[in-house]
Amino acid sequence: MAGKALKTFTAPLGKDNPVFVQILGICSTLAVTNNLKNTVVMVLGVMFTTTLSSFTFSLLRKVIPGRIRMIAETLIIATFVIIVDIVLRAFMPEIWQQLGPYVGLIITNCIVMGRMEAFAASNPPGLSLIDGLASGMGYAYVLVIIAFFRELLGSGSVWGFPLLGDWWTNWAIMIMPPGAFFMLAIFIWVVKGRSKE
């Protein structure tokens, strides 16, 4: 049991990572990573949602009929996303404004629903909680790394503090859409290239 829990926990962090192995949840990976602060808020929201929706769905998995499973999953996710949305709006209105629709779009983040379908539907609540949390963390660290480099290269700062000084010419492209695509591609390239050796 403990072995399975450990395996459940480590798989999403490495060889089963939702972002760079399964290529899920790419929208927000690209959209919010142009500065570190927004990214951290976003990944906390996603971790909260994956963990609790996997847990809730696993608790209810025997009472929900197969026919309406999808819609039930969506409703569970949406409930938690609304909580995230309201909390952000109340306590961090600035970041909430910058994240714009991407908070609501956690609902359609494939990672959340993917873990519910693939794991929580057939596993007990405790394990599902671990799986949800680990998937959220697997997503989180990839985003934080990408955001770190995008903000550093694109604005010369980290967490809003100017780090590189005056000599640095900002690569404006890094905080614009193409930079996001290139950065994620490079990340995938580095990880995959290393893992096959």
Added chain:
Amino acid sequence: MNDLMPVAVFFGSIFTSNILLANYLGMCSFLSVSKEIETSAGLGAAVIFVMAVTTALNWLVYNYILLPLGLDYLRFIVFIVVIAGFVQLVEMIIERISEGLYAALGIFLPLITVNCAILGVSLFMVIRNYNFINSFFFGLGSGIGWFLAIMAMAGIRKKIAGSRIPRGLEGAGITLIIAGMMALAFMGFSGMINVT
């Protein structure tokens, strides 16, 4: 912002703020479906249709039901239910009309429900405060923009299918790099019309 011409909104959402290349929405199905031109065309067409209709529907629901009742905060749930219901309908219609298309799209039709682009367009519509006509054209234009992007990508991927790609970049990696270049190209349109 909300008194833009529908024409401006329409072309703006196709080119200057392409839903996929500028707002990154709908990436999951974009990356997995764009291997085949026929499948991409089918899914793209479905997205255009679903997006145009659900954005208009959601506008009506939001402005005539949610706002008067003060249930603004429920919009995520309500939008997703409207979209899911509508997608179910489209799925049934496609199943009747075209066996081939239904077989080709397979698991991707239900995935339209969780295609972030569809919900994203409805959320943008609320944030940008569009009126009804603009919302419809915004949905339609975004759908066409998505269709254009996925068709272009499917064509390019077909061309590069036989080329030698650095190890580790095959599949998702190279697709993302191409998407990045397409985003660069589409940035060339920015400044023509400004819809934000």
